[in-house]
Amino acid sequence: MESNMNEDKMLKFMKILVPVVGVGIVLTTVVFALSIATLVKVNKGFDDIQGNTIVTANPINPTNPTNPTNPTNPTNPTNPTNPTNPTAGPTITTTTVSTTTTAPTTTTATTTTGQPLPNSILASAIRIEDVMHLLDDLQTIATHADGNRAIHTRGFNETLDHIYDALTLNTNYNITQNSFPVRDSTLDSNPVLLVSINDAIQNYTYSNNLTIADFTVARFSTSLNLSDYVTITDIPNLGCNETDWENTIQSVVGQVALVKRGNCTFVEKAQLASKYNVTALLIYNDGTAPDRFQPMSISVGEDNAIPVLSLSYALGKALADAAQDPANNVTALININLLNDKPLPVVNICADTPTGDPAQTIVIGSHSDSVPAGPGINDNGSGSAANLGLAIALAKLFQTPTYPPFKYRIRFCWWGAEEVGLLGSNFHVKQAKIATTVGERLEDYLINLNYDMLGSPNYIFGIYDGDTANPNTPSQALPGSNKITALFRDWFISQKLPWNHTDFSGRSDYGPFLAEGIVAGGLFTGGDDVKTQETHDYMAQMLGQGMGGTVGDDYDPCYHQACDSIQNINVSAFEKMVQAAAYALESLARQDNLTEWLYPGGRTTRFNNESPQRKYDSINEYFGMPYL
Template sequence: MAHLNELQRIATATNGTRAFNTSGFNHTLDYVTNYLSANTNLKITKNMFSVSYFTLESNPVLLSSLNGKITNHTYSKNRFLAEFLEVTFSSSVNFSNFITLTAIPNASCSDADWLAAKPSATHRIALVKRGDCAVADKGILAAKYNVAGLLFYNDGKTSDRMLPTLERLGENNSLPALFLSFDLGEKLANAARNSSFTIAVRFVIPVAIENVIPVNNICADTPTGDPTQTILIGSHADSVPTGPDINDNGSGTAANLAFAVVLARLFRTSTYPKYKYRVWFCWRGAEEIGALGSNFHVTQARKSTILGERITDYLVNLNFDMLGSPNFKFGIYDGRTIRNNTPPSAIPGSVRISALFRDWFIRHELPWDFADIDGRGDYSSFLASGIAIGGLISGVDDIKSQEQRDRYDRLLGQGLGGLANVVHDPCYHKVCDTIQNINLFGYEKMVQAAAFVIESLARLPDLKSWLYPINEI
């Protein structure tokens, strides 16, 4: 709790936030660096990258015209009131005329989907449903087919996927885009598919790109272990601007720091055998605006020719993000849900890591749930490079079901399973994500499970073969 208390103190002293472009974020990195320097012999490195911060000059506008009837749709910074939200890294636009809408079939994740659109997406507004691949990937395909603009919408698969949500395109995106609720998206999609309807939209997105902002990643690696066989353990150190984010992701930041310090101390004793593999702990920036810190890390690794810093030197990336949700679940990233366009090399090891976490919870007679790997976290760039991943998550704004609550009650004790039909973290990305938002029992178990998996992987005699079995790739 000492690290979490310090992160809360930092946020309180810096206008209630630790967002990447604030003194709160810089003080967070200073705290991590100074604590590592004082308590370990790990080699600490800082790597700076630059980002263009996305902001709006004023609220966006979305108008639809259905058979000549014009509707002005509702924008609000409160997504529970909004029909649509902005998309980070959208370009500015002010369409003077209504532009025909076309609905892209299926998940819009393949060339076949875009080529099947009727009418053609070229020079039209493309309506694209969420799911199967990242919004940024859909944006790249949209640019390939020369769309005039993009309207994403939620897929409505579960009750927590009905509202518009904050998503992001790639930092180099040049298309205007908005994100709609499921209800509005379905209404427009049904009209676009009906040849008897005439459906068009007009929107205004006034984007202000501020000055380029320098951001740091911090990493610390063990002085022993083979640098060409590296276990990466990562967490993002930034919050959103609206709150201190002690759960998201002070909880991962603090756990990662505790792992690094404990391991460094154990390695300095004579009774604890050192690992065969190097362990590299990282605290990354700008995750909340598009996982930019991890993207930078992987991009640099792919270019590097320095021993120990090449992408080929990484065996696995373990990601810890949100470990202490108040209405918690013991969520395990499920390697079986990795997207089809992921390099096959990453899949067998990711599935095995999922099972390793699961077995720990079963052995300790604790409930557990698998969580989909949706490509939105710091792990996504590593997966895209063929690196096996694993991790834990205690729940975001998804809802704890009655079945889930009852199952947790049975294993943890009556009344300890949380609240049914309530989101796992009601303070997600809000000012109330403070030290009081952490469920200490759930957090402790997640940290213990993570420590077990780190130790288990590091003690395998041939981790590379375990993660990348030739007969399964």
Template sequence: MCLSKLTSTCTFILLIGVAILVVISIALNAAILSVINKRFDELKPENGQTTSKTTVSSSPTMTSTTRPSIYFNLADSIRIEDLMNHLNELQRIADNAGNTRAIGTRGFTETVNYIHNYLRNNAPTLNVFRESLPIQNFTIKGNPILISTINNTNKTFSYSTNLARSDFTYVNYSAQITLTKFNLIVVPNYGCDEFDWQNVAGRAALVVVGGACTNAEKGELANKYNASALLYYNNGLTTTNLAPVIIRLRQTNKLPALYLSYVAGQELVNAANLNNVSIWLRIERENYTSFIVENICADTREGNINETIVVGGHSDSVPAGPGINDNGSGTMAILVLATNLARLYQSGNYAKYRYRVRFCWWAAEEIGLVGSVYHAQQAQTSSATPGNRLQDYLINLNYDMLGSPNYILGIYNGSSAKPGTPSWAINGSVRISDVFRSWFIEKNLPWDFTDFSGRSDYGPFLAAGIVANGLFSGADETKTAEQRNRYEEKLGQGQGGLAGAILDPCYHRVCDTTDNINQLGYEKMVQAAAYMLEYLGQKDDLPTWLYPAGRPKPRLPDDYFPNSDYFRDIDI
């Protein structure tokens, strides 16, 4: 194989191959999205309304949709026209803000303002508040330097912002260091066991990516065992695992860190096995600056504040696109749920819940669940007031990506929570999975379980011991033939989607626009979310139902490290 020879010619050939694959991938994504949307174009919701795009006023106080005057349950109040009106507004915001709604941009600020203003104007009975939090801005200054010394021979490794041509790249939240020499030590295995790090003190630790732990967890072990510097290198398992990758460590990290290509890393490994190897590092960064982002929450005035149902999702996009599915779809689903519940409460025809409902839109999920983690941390401080403490939260329902074009009707599988999750939270989470599943079955709709990995904003609540669950229509996973056939059987011929195609080919891309939303799937997912909220709200004794054996006081572990889906491929 070409990888084992490590010749410059082979490396060049492989990199050319990678470039060709990238071009092909982009073309295929565009083609897949076009076919998926065409396939679903003629599909209509059960109410007979067409799924063509609706229009919206530029004011958050009005829409062009005519609404029936009375609904008797929350699920029946969910209409695709309302949802798409809001998504069109998010698209307008992104269009006027450089095609993004990422934190630190005008698009994010206007998204939060839109939610706030719409709630104030259309759900005045809700108590709306904002929660400000600082975000550290990491910016590299100049070019980092990496030099090796092997048998008294120096080699300077190349750095480029074009990662396919670079021997290494920086790591977000790396410590700064002037040109300094370190002895190199290779961390055995994948560095996932504490024993692997026993001899790294005072040295630069070189560790391969992969294994049963994340890069972030390896960084924690390197800090714990007093390494002086940390070098990751790619594992070369496929052609997509050759180049260096930009990853991140905790914002509190104290180590200088770099990420090397497979070839550069393997070169150092081979040399270290035969010789004493030293390296020189220099990493300069701009002075850390912070900017403020905001969570926004809205509470019902009715219900016990010490028994709160939290409904949340993130309001930011990635920098690469407008994020209309990820996560405009969840953002606006929650806005419609909040507004419609407030209207039902005011109608006089709807029984109010004995539990308070808190709707929240979390900031900065895409860089590691920052907004939801901050909220959870503040909620467990001694200064947290009744109604704002973790112990006041019964459950967290999370809605992140509900409108994928080649969608699944995905339910978080409460049984698949990662090891270490408090058992009392798992039991209730499984019960929620079962309720969602029963609703889809009753409506004669297909459904799938999805991973309950903690990689969205329910993560910190679940880790603290709070029951969690939610819905997910799919990202860069592939729809199987079995799924396509099962969905077609339930939805009708030609409506099962595309087997072998990505569920959302525009995931984290510039094409994640309103054209990327499957309106039938989106409406069904939000109706399921509405049913769940009403089901829980109308329970006589929700705490006992969720925690039949009781629960200790919730607490987020001190060593909790959040990983969002944005970092999924580079953290594992």
């Protein structure tokens, strides 16, 4: 009987145990399944950030290969040397338009996604394939639009449409478009310059190729059709003061004035010429350097009201020597026919992150136009595409739960009409100076980062050097600008990459911001300056033998030429510059107190509504005082 009782107890125990064990097994299975599902979801989320492609409104099949050529650097350069102290390579200065007319010899390269970068989620998330796709689209636009993306052309308008559509489809940013008037200086026919010296007539050569031209037409020149020859009068002492125009051999009123480059801007020379009622103005190069003999690509300002030609040094010197002798009869017959010199609208596009303090804004800028001579894929399709790639990559990160929003608002901008005198960025700054809405005022801008020419084939990793800012730059902007230089420098050192200082001369769209006391900085892979042996050797030491580029060639041999196409981009260099830009943006946006960091001595919050100092603008002789 005791045995039967034990059996009954055992049966009751088993009836309880079996369900309990079953429930435990089920719960364990459920927990395990949920864990796997969660892990898959997390991994998928990261893959989405890394792998999503950029959507375009009208996907374009590029006319060029998807792997553009890369003449000097493979996709994954080796970096055998890491400097132990922040010593730059040779400082790079910017001079004038390149005289090289042929594209560099190239070899095929492939794009890479790059490895995750230290302390920068944004730099690790952005993919060079996506940015190159955007750049391919700009090439296709230019190819189908007479080979360029210059203002007042189909190519420029389609570039703006493409940027707007990409932002609309890939971000939730607040997008604005603002237009401003720019005079159209397109020629209806080739200009004519005939010169008679004692009745011996010479017909001089006009060409867009300045290496073979005797003269060219200044931007914002007016039309002129002379039926008779007009006396040429030489202006002494560079024509920068009223006394120069009053102390001529004969009155300049109604004459063709001849003046040499130098000492003041082209705009100032043209303003004085206009004041003294000349018929036309001839400005000639000064022959003081190898790149100062050919005619110059110059602007005389939108307000100019007289015809202006730019002459080679040889032609100008010959005319000056002849005109200075009272016994000579030196005259000119000039014809300039513009297609339409009336103002036409040009557009800036800006896109703001929906989060972040509008009263504390970081402005990321690049210009969207090319010169008429070519598609402008390096200058400045590279900066435009990098800016757009940054904007889209950041928008995607903001959609993830693990990437917190920035404390500061980010404003991405694409400026129009940079190539004719920084007009888009200057217009924006002028409007911000008189704005009263929070977020639109100049005082709301903490910094401007500028990206112009980031993929030069014979590249350097150039960083704007705050120490070379014009002495007339408001002092409040200098400490922060130097910090930006150091921020970029430290990134290149951390990546074991070479780096060079490049002049902070105001020749790109950061200029109007810096002139108003706004901290600025940026990157530049080089333009029409020549790579020296010193720079080559430094880069080869850092990157490996054969990676230093080509001594004696321009950094961009296709600068402002028809060959500035997708084949002109060094993809590897471009990728590093895009990553550096992403790193800088994220580093600044995560600062606890960016205002204090950039302006340790405080900053002006009230800006004079008048234009910046003329002394600051005088360094921009190439553009002819763009900020006034």
